[in-house]
Amino acid sequence: MTPRTPFRPLAVFGIPVAIALVTAVGLIAALLDDGVVDAVSWAALSVPVLAAVWSWRNRNR
Amino acid sequence: MTNRTIRIWTLIHKWTSLICTIFMLLLCLTGLPLIFHDEIEALTAEDTLPPMPADTPLKSLDEAVASALATYPGERPLFLSFDVDRPVVNVTTGPGARPPVSQMHISAIDLRTTRILADLNDDGGFMHVMLRLHVDLFAGLPGELFLGFMGFLLFLATLSGVVIYAPFMRKLSFGTVRAGRGRRLKWLDLHNMLGIVTLMWVVVVGLTGVINTLSVPLVAYWRANELAAMIAPYEGKPVPERFASVDAAVRTAMEAAPGMRPQFVAFPGVRFSSNHHYAVWLRGATPATNRILTPALIDAETGAFTDMRSMPWYMLALRLSQPLHFGDYGGLPMKILWAVLDLLTIVILGSGLYLWIARRRLVQARRAQDHAAASPGLRATAGEAAE
Numbered sequence A: 001m002t003p004r005t006p007f008r009p010l011a012v013f014g015i016p017v018a019i020a021l022v023t024a025v026g027l028i029a030a031l032l033d034d035g036v037v038d039a040v041s042w043a044a045l046s047v048p049v050l051a052a053v054w055s056w057r058n059r060n061r
Numbered sequence B: 001m002t003n004r005t006i007r008i009w010t011l012i013h014k015w016t017s018l019i020c021t022i023f024m025l026l027l028c029l030t031g032l033p034l035i036f037h038d039e040i041e042a043l044t045a046e047d048t049l050p051p052m053p054a055d056t057p058l059k060s061l062d063e064a065v066a067s068a069l070a071t072y073p074g075e076r077p078l079f080l081s082f083d084v085d086r087p088v089v090n091v092t093t094g095p096g097a098r099p100p101v102s103q104m105h106i107s108a109i110d111l112r113t114t115r116i117l118a119d120l121n122d123d124g125g126f127m128h129v130m131l132r133l134h135v136d137l138f139a140g141l142p143g144e145l146f147l148g149f150m151g152f153l154l155f156l157a158t159l160s161g162v163v164i165y166a167p168f169m170r171k172l173s174f175g176t177v178r179a180g181r182g183r184r185l186k187w188l189d190l191h192n193m194l195g196i197v198t199l200m201w202v203v204v205v206g207l208t209g210v211i212n213t214l215s216v217p218l219v220a221y222w223r224a225n226e227l228a229a230m231i232a233p234y235e236g237k238p239v240p241e242r243f244a245s246v247d248a249a250v251r252t253a254m255e256a257a258p259g260m261r262p263q264f265v266a267f268p269g270v271r272f273s274s275n276h277h278y279a280v281w282l283r284g285a286t287p288a289t290n291r292i293l294t295p296a297l298i299d300a301e302t303g304a305f306t307d308m309r310s311m312p313w314y315m316l317a318l319r320l321s322q323p324l325h326f327g328d329y330g331g332l333p334m335k336i337l338w339a340v341l342d343l344l345t346i347v348i349l350g351s352g353l354y355l356w357i358a359r360r361r362l363v364q365a366r367r368a369q370d371h372a373a374a375s376p377g378l379r380a381t382a383g384e385a386a387e
Helices: A009-032 A036-057 B003-035 B037-043 B061-071 B126-135 B140-169 B183-197 B199-213 B215-230 B246-256 B313-326 B331-386
Strands: B076-082 B088-094 B105-110 B115-119 B261-266 B277-283 B293-299 B305-308
Touching (some): A009 A036, A009 B183, A009 B199, A009 B313, A036 B183, A036 B199, A036 B331, B003 B037, B003 B126, B003 B140, B003 B331, B037 B126, B061 B088, B061 B105, B061 B115, B126 B140, B140 B183, B140 B215, B183 B331, B199 B215, B199 B313, B199 B331, B215 B313, B246 B261, B246 B277, B246 B293, B246 B305
Antiparallel strands (some): B076 B088, B076 B261, B088 B105, B105 B115, B261 B277, B277 B293, B293 B305
16 A cells, blocks of 8 residues: 555456446346346346456466 | 555454354355245146146136135135236135234135145245245344344445455456465455455345345335325225125226236235225236336225325335345346355355454464564563562
8 A cells, every 4th residue: 555556446446347337237137128138137147257257267376 | 545544444344244244144045045946946846737728717716715715714815916827826814914924824726626726835844944044034023124234234344345445456457366375365365356246246136135124114114104095085994894806806906907917916904905905916017017016906895996006116126126136037047147146255255254364363473473572582581680
């Protein structure tokens, strides 16, 4: 927490906010209709899961 | 953010988490089988419909209710709900207008024969135990509200977690997991990463869970306000001795609301109706509207239409909180994703607990080290004093 590395909101929260918005779309979409929209939900709700998998696979050893 | 603000948010995160974690672990574990309750119950289902010609005429709802009452003599009808895809109604009966759930009986009735297909009574089996642990810890309304408060603490823990995520991630790129530099660092990074990617899901499932715990007070509030306004002329009237035809009541309600379908009927005196009315709860016919219920009130003595009003916002919130909490509105793939996100939440809770313990150990070890470093000097002083 040295003053030399300033807090850059976009760098820290850019991707998390994008994932949160995609998740929200996935949660709402399936409420509105059946059929194709369900698939949109599945794809959107896979995003946080895939982000976690990607992060784990790219862990620094 | 100053170091002081960070320290305050860290304290909030630590204490809200510590208090709710054990209950959240319980909710995540019991919730896991509940996600698949339809599939699990279908495995042991006994109420398969006997094959009959497709154009077999249906009996009246009144005959179905009579059939249920014949099975449970001395009881009165409370609810009648409609299965979506088959000619089956589920009739709930009980010894009084508002008995505890444990004294209610639910009969699934084939409308073509009015034969009882199965009783859906709580059997005290595995799924029942999971449900009760998840909903109220076997403690009724106080248990429900307690778990609701724990859910609120989870919300605070999540919020404070997002705030302190920023200083942690200042020098790291998104998703960094440092796995080769000790166990504590690895779990810290995993905790941060999983916490931030599941954020929206955890917040939505958590808060809708909290809203669901408020179901009893919200329905009571609706009954005392909205419903009371709808039935003002009937105020103070007792529950009728004999009820008019429920079949006719449902038809009257459907005529008053073209395009809507009945979901369930609440009999006079129960929580979801007035003392003097059938409340026929109608739902929209399209996927977007079929979760929105509109109660039509039918005079249970005369069978006359009384009033129909759409639900106020808090009842709508309660209604929409159910699918958003259960994850049962997007087929099996959605349930599987729900389960995966639930498991990730368990990892977040477990790692949070581990990090708290590991950090305490670290602090204690440091203190011991400082103590050891200081002791030779102390011994020397003590030695000098002894001489």
